[in-house]
Structure formats: C-alpha cells, structure tokens
Amino acid sequence: NAGVTQTPKFQVLKTGQSMTLQCAQDMNHNSMYWYRQDPGMGLRLIYYSASEGTTDKGEVPNGYNVSRLNKREFSLRLESAAPSQTSVYFCASSEELAQFFGPGTRLTVL
C-alpha cells in the first residue's frame, strides 16, 4: 500500500517549456487535490477533483490544467512554465474529511 505517489521528485524547466506532474493513489479515494507550497504562504489549492470525471478550480488555477484520468490518477500540466511557478507541488487524496499527501515535486523554472 503506497498511499499517494508523485513523479517526478525534482524537475528543472526553462521558461516556456511544458510538463506534466503525475499523481496516483491506491486508497480508492474519490477526491484528489493539487497544491503548491511557497515559503511563508502555506499550501494553496490549485485544482481539485471531487470524483472521477470532475475537476474544479481552487485558489490559484491560472497557468495550470488538470486531468482526472481515472479514479487513481490526477495529473497537473503546466503548458508554458513561468518563473512564478517555481514551487513545491503536492498531490493529495481524501475520503470523508482527512487528506493524505504525496511526497511532493520540487519544480524550478529558470
């Protein structure tokens, strides 16, 4: 039982490049989330998916897109990366109230 897994762990991009962050959970949870963590700002919600086939914007969705591929997988895409998107990205899943987090992806955009 791996919980929530994320790939890659680290990534460096140049401005304008695109990439997809992958997330998968094996807990059969309906809800999944993408957050970004920046120093002094806690975690901010980018997008979430309450169930397979649905996605909704969070607090900071601009510059990102998501896909809920199936119940297990929820990917985050940066179409044209910007330095302001340098951050640590966390995926989470939940059933009922508590959320379970992956280990994070540290992204640097030059």
Place this chain on the structure above:
Amino acid sequence: GDSVTQMEGPVTLSEEAFLTINCTYTATGYPSLFWYVQYPGEGLQLLLKATKADDKGSNKGFEATYRKETTSFHLEKGSVQVSDSAVYFCALVDQGAQKLVFGQGTRLTINP
C-alpha cells in the same frame, strides 16, 4: 471566506519543554479542524483532528481541543523531543465543503 491563523514561527525549544502552537480560525459554518506535520523533505502527514466543539484530538503525545467559544484549536505537547522538529500546519474543512484551508505553518526546532 474561511481562514486559519497560526502563531508565527520559528519556535525553538529545548528537549522536554512544554509546547503550545496557537491556532485560531474564521469559518461561516461548523468546520472540522486538523493539525498536519511536515518533516524535512516530506509531504504533510495528518497528526490529529477534531470534528465538533469540545472534541479533543490526540496522537503521538500531541493534543488539541476544539474550542468553539474562542474559535481556537491550539496544539500542545507536554515534553517535546528532537524528533518533533518539523513544520506544523493548522487547517479546517468547513461543513459541506471538501477543500482544506491551511494556516501558514509554524516551524518548530527542538534542541537537545
């Protein structure tokens, strides 16, 4: 909107000291409250939770009581250890919602 305010860090204590990290919240409904812990280089882990007023959440020697009258959920531990060094986040989920609202985090360092 809903919000969570935590005491500013960093907090530095000696081993075996008493710990309190303050957390207050603003919510329109009747939220559930959480404390998460983040160890260096890792994701967040749920530490404890409380779902209604006067509930006490506890885990690993940490405790927090849901105080509706003061809209608070302060984290306490009687005797901290070096291994408790981490960043602690207070969070809420409002009734009927699915989105966590986080405080800004409090960095705790315990010196031997």
